[in-house]
Amino acid sequence: MVIIRANTETGGLAVRCNEKxxxxxxxxxxxxxxxxxxxxxxxxxxxxxxxxxxxxxxxxxxxxxxxxxxxxxxxxxxxxxxxxxxxxxxxxxxxxxxxxxxxxxxxxxxRSSSDDxxxxxxxxxxxxxxxxxxxxxxxxxxxxxxxxxxxxxxxxxxxxxxxxxxxxxxxxxxxxxxxxxxxxxxRDFPRISYVNFTSLSTLDLSFNLLNSELPYSLFNLTNDISVLDLSHNGFYGKVPMALFKLPKLKQLSLSFNSIKGSIPDSIGQHEQLQHLFLRENSFNGSIPPSLGGKSLQSLKGVLSEKNFANLSNLTSLYLSSSGFKFHIDPNWVPPFQLEYFELRNTSLGPTIPAWLYTQRSLRWLDISGSGISTIDDTDMFWSFVARIDNVNLSYNLMSGDISPLTLNSTSINLEYNSFTGGLPHISSNVVNFWASHNSFSGSIFPLLCHSKIISREKYSLATLDLSYNHLGGTLPNCWAKYWEQLIYLDLGSNKLTGEVPPSIASLNFLAYLDLSSNNFLGKFSLDLSNWKNLQYLLLEGNKFSGILPTLPQNLVVIKLRANQFTGNIPTHLCNLSSLAILDLADNTLSGSIPSCLNNIMHPINASLWLKVIKLSAKGRELDYKDVELLRLIDLSANNFSGEIPKELFSLIQMWSLNLSRNHLRGKIPREIGGMKNLESFDLSCNKLSGEIPPAISNLSFLDYLNLSYNNFVGQIPLGTQIQSFDSWSFVGNLGLCGDPLPKRCNKKEETNNSNQAEVNEDDFFFKSLYLGMGVGFAAGFWGVCGSLFLIRAWRHKFFRWFNRLMDRLYVAGVLCFKSLC
The missing domain is CATH 3.80.10.10 (Ribonuclease Inhibitor)
Structure with a gap:
C-alpha cells in the first residue's frame, strides 16, 4: 500500500514509504x-x-x-x-x-531443497x-x-x-x-573443474591463506578481468603462462608472496597492462625490456634510461629496498610524468638526479634512506618539494640552514638528517610534520606563533615531531588559538625550559604527548581529564614538582620518572584499566603502595601509536616498540613505605616489576608464584625481611632478579631458575645462605629449608592423596555396610555366616583350653 500526502512546501503530492x-x-x-x-x-x-x-x-x-x-x-x-x-x-x-x-x-x-x-x-x-x-x-x-x-x-x-x-x-x-x-x-584455492564468470572485471583475494602454486584455473575465470589482486597470500612457484591469456588485464598485484623465477618477457606485451606489483617475492634476473610496470622489487641488475624508454604512460614507480644500480644519463628527460615515486633504502644518492626535477605531476615523493647528502641547487630543490603533497626525505645526510623556508606539503618528513639553524616555517596546509633527530636550535616560537606565517584562525596540523634537536627557550602560549586539532605532539629530548603553558590543556584531541628529557619546571597542574583520546603521556627527565596530575581514562603509557613529584599515588590512578606501563621512578613520592593497583593492566583495546620508547627494565634502559605486549610497573627510587600489597601479585600479565630503593617492610607475598610472565623483578635496597618464598622458583621466564640489600634470612629456595642468577642478586642480606651465595647453610637450616621446600613442593600431592584415600574408604565402608542394612537377604546371610564363625571360634577355644589343662 502506498500512502500519498499533500506536500505543503511544493503544493504537490509526496509519497511516503510502503507499509510492508x-x-x-x-x-x-x-x-x-x-x-x-x-x-x-x-x-x-x-x-x-x-x-x-x-x-x-x-x-x-x-x-x-x-x-x-x-x-x-x-x-x-x-x-x-x-x-x-x-x-x-x-x-x-x-x-x-x-x-x-x-x-x-x-x-x-x-529448508527442504537448495531452491529454498x-x-x-x-x-x-x-x-x-x-x-x-x-x-x-x-x-x-x-x-x-x-x-x-x-x-x-x-x-x-x-x-x-x-x-x-x-x-x-x-x-x-x-x-x-x-x-x-x-x-x-x-584457505586453499578451490579445485573445481569449470567456473566461468560472464561479467567479472575486478577480483581481490589479497591477504588470505591460499598456500599453493598459482592455479592455472584462476586465470580462466573470465576473459573480462581487468584488476586482479593476489597479494599477501602464500602463493609460490613460477608465474603460469595462462596469465598472458587475459587480454583486458590492466592491474595485476602478486606482491608479498613466494613466487620465484624470472619475469617472463611476454608480460610486457599486454597492451592494456598499466600497473604491475611484484614486490617482496623471490624473482631474479634482470628486468624484461618490454616491461611497463608500477612496482618492481627483489630484483637485481642495472637500471638505465633504456629500461624506461617505452613507458610513456607510467604514472607510479616503486623501487624501494631493491638491489638495482642506477646508470642514467644526467641529461635524460623521461617520456613519462610520475604521480608517485618511491625509492626508499636504495643507492640513489649522493645527489638528487636532474631528471627528477622534470616530474611536475608528483604527489608522492619518498627517497628516504637513499644516501642523499648533497643538493646542488637548494632553491630549485625546495621549490620543487613545495609542489608535492607528501614528501619523505628522512634517513639521509642532508644538512644546512633551512630556517628561511616555508614548507607547504601536506606531509613532510625530515627526520634523521643533519639540518642546522632555526626551524623552517610551516604553512596552514601542513597536516604532518616530522623533523626529529636533527640539529635544529633556537626557539620554536617562529614555527608556532609567527604572525606572518599564520594565515587563518586554526591550523589543520595533526602531527608535530621535533624531538631530539637542540631547541631551547620556553613554550609559547598560543596552542589554544591555532593548534587544537593536534593528535601527536613530540618535543622530547630538547633544551626547553620554563613552565608548561596552560593553553596546552586545550588540546583535547591529543593522543600522544612527549615532553620528556627537557628542563621544564614548576607544578604540572594541568587538568588532563578532558583528554579522552590520550594514550601516551611522557614527561620524564624534567623538574616537574607538586602532586601527580589528574589523568584521563584511556592512558596506556605513563612515564613520569626522574622528576620531583611529591605526595601519595592518587586512587584515581587505579581506574586506568587500560594502563600497560606505569613508570613513576626517581621522584619523591611517599605513603603506601595502593592495593587497588591490581585494577590496571586489563587487555588493551586501543589504537596504539607504533613508536619506539625507552623503558628501564632488566637493570638497563632499552628501546621497545611492541608496547601492547608489555606490562610494567616501576616505582623505584621513591619514599614508599609499608608492606607490598599482595593484590599487586594478581597481575599475572606483569612483565617487569621494580620497587627498589624505597622503605618497604614485611615479607614477599607467597602469591609471587602466580606471576608466570614476569621477566624482571627488582626489590633491592628496601627493608624487607623473612624468608624468600619457595614459590619464586615457579617464575620460569624470570631473566633478571635483584633482591640485594634487604633483611632476608634462611636458605635461598632451591630450583634451577633461582640458582642460575649470580650472587649479586642476593648480596647485602646477612641472613641468607646457600647457592649462589658463597655462604653455606648449617645442617639445621638445610634440613628445615629442605623439609619446607619438600612440604611446599609435595603439599598439593599429599593433600590430594589423603583426600582420595579418605573418600575411597568412606565409599567402600558405606558401600558394604549400606548394602547390609538395606538388602534383607544379604543381611540374613551375613548374620548366619557370623554366627557360624563365632560357634567355631568358641569350640576351638574350649578344646585349646582343655588341652592346656
Missing amino acids: DRRLLLLFKQGVIDPANRLFSWTSEEEDCCSWIGVQCDNITGRVTELDLAGQLLQGDINLCLVLQLEFLNYLDLHHNEFVTVSIPPCQPS QSANLSAALRYLDFSSNYDLPINDLRWLSGLSSLNYLDLNDCDIENETKWLEFVSMLPSLSELHLRSCGL
Whole structure:
C-alpha cells in the first residue's frame, strides 16, 4: 500500500514509504545494537520510513531502494532474512560497523531443497557491502544464488574460512562484475573443474591463506578481468603462462608472496597492462625490456634510461629496498610524468638526479634512506618539494640552514638528517610534520606563533615531531588559538625550559604527548581529564614538582620518572584499566603502595601509536616498540613505605616489576608464584625481611632478579631458575645462605629449608592423596555396610555366616583350653 500526502512546501503530492517495507525495517532494527543512537529516527511514531537515516525510496512508488548504514558503529545481528525481503532494494551498504552475527536465509522454516535458499530475496539487489565488520562470521553463501542482479559484492575482512564452496556460489551470479574477498581467511584455492564468470572485471583475494602454486584455473575465470589482486597470500612457484591469456588485464598485484623465477618477457606485451606489483617475492634476473610496470622489487641488475624508454604512460614507480644500480644519463628527460615515486633504502644518492626535477605531476615523493647528502641547487630543490603533497626525505645526510623556508606539503618528513639553524616555517596546509633527530636550535616560537606565517584562525596540523634537536627557550602560549586539532605532539629530548603553558590543556584531541628529557619546571597542574583520546603521556627527565596530575581514562603509557613529584599515588590512578606501563621512578613520592593497583593492566583495546620508547627494565634502559605486549610497573627510587600489597601479585600479565630503593617492610607475598610472565623483578635496597618464598622458583621466564640489600634470612629456595642468577642478586642480606651465595647453610637450616621446600613442593600431592584415600574408604565402608542394612537377604546371610564363625571360634577355644589343662 502506498500512502500519498499533500506536500505543503511544493503544493504537490509526496509519497511516503510502503507499509510492508517500513515493518521489515523496524523488525531489522530489533536485532541491531545501536550504542551511539544513530538510528534515533527509526521509530514507530515516524510513519514515513523514507525520511529515516540511511533509507532512500523511489519518488513514485515509495518502495525502499537503498539502505546505507555504513560507519554508524552498529552492533548485533544483520538479519538478511528481513532486509532481503525488501523487494525493490538495489543498494545495501553496511560496511565499517561492528556486527557480530548474520541471520542467513532461508527465511522460511522449511529448508527442504537448495531452491529454498533464495526464497523471498530481493531480485533487484545490485550492490552489497559488508566489509570492515572485522571477523564477522559468514559460514554459508548459498543464499547468494538468489541475487541474480548483483554486480558488486564486498565481504572484505569478514570471516568465511569455513565456506569451502565460496567460488562455486559466487560464480552463480551472472551479473557480478566486482568481487572483493580481502582478508577473509580463505584457505586453499578451490579445485573445481569449470567456473566461468560472464561479467567479472575486478577480483581481490589479497591477504588470505591460499598456500599453493598459482592455479592455472584462476586465470580462466573470465576473459573480462581487468584488476586482479593476489597479494599477501602464500602463493609460490613460477608465474603460469595462462596469465598472458587475459587480454583486458590492466592491474595485476602478486606482491608479498613466494613466487620465484624470472619475469617472463611476454608480460610486457599486454597492451592494456598499466600497473604491475611484484614486490617482496623471490624473482631474479634482470628486468624484461618490454616491461611497463608500477612496482618492481627483489630484483637485481642495472637500471638505465633504456629500461624506461617505452613507458610513456607510467604514472607510479616503486623501487624501494631493491638491489638495482642506477646508470642514467644526467641529461635524460623521461617520456613519462610520475604521480608517485618511491625509492626508499636504495643507492640513489649522493645527489638528487636532474631528471627528477622534470616530474611536475608528483604527489608522492619518498627517497628516504637513499644516501642523499648533497643538493646542488637548494632553491630549485625546495621549490620543487613545495609542489608535492607528501614528501619523505628522512634517513639521509642532508644538512644546512633551512630556517628561511616555508614548507607547504601536506606531509613532510625530515627526520634523521643533519639540518642546522632555526626551524623552517610551516604553512596552514601542513597536516604532518616530522623533523626529529636533527640539529635544529633556537626557539620554536617562529614555527608556532609567527604572525606572518599564520594565515587563518586554526591550523589543520595533526602531527608535530621535533624531538631530539637542540631547541631551547620556553613554550609559547598560543596552542589554544591555532593548534587544537593536534593528535601527536613530540618535543622530547630538547633544551626547553620554563613552565608548561596552560593553553596546552586545550588540546583535547591529543593522543600522544612527549615532553620528556627537557628542563621544564614548576607544578604540572594541568587538568588532563578532558583528554579522552590520550594514550601516551611522557614527561620524564624534567623538574616537574607538586602532586601527580589528574589523568584521563584511556592512558596506556605513563612515564613520569626522574622528576620531583611529591605526595601519595592518587586512587584515581587505579581506574586506568587500560594502563600497560606505569613508570613513576626517581621522584619523591611517599605513603603506601595502593592495593587497588591490581585494577590496571586489563587487555588493551586501543589504537596504539607504533613508536619506539625507552623503558628501564632488566637493570638497563632499552628501546621497545611492541608496547601492547608489555606490562610494567616501576616505582623505584621513591619514599614508599609499608608492606607490598599482595593484590599487586594478581597481575599475572606483569612483565617487569621494580620497587627498589624505597622503605618497604614485611615479607614477599607467597602469591609471587602466580606471576608466570614476569621477566624482571627488582626489590633491592628496601627493608624487607623473612624468608624468600619457595614459590619464586615457579617464575620460569624470570631473566633478571635483584633482591640485594634487604633483611632476608634462611636458605635461598632451591630450583634451577633461582640458582642460575649470580650472587649479586642476593648480596647485602646477612641472613641468607646457600647457592649462589658463597655462604653455606648449617645442617639445621638445610634440613628445615629442605623439609619446607619438600612440604611446599609435595603439599598439593599429599593433600590430594589423603583426600582420595579418605573418600575411597568412606565409599567402600558405606558401600558394604549400606548394602547390609538395606538388602534383607544379604543381611540374613551375613548374620548366619557370623554366627557360624563365632560357634567355631568358641569350640576351638574350649578344646585349646582343655588341652592346656
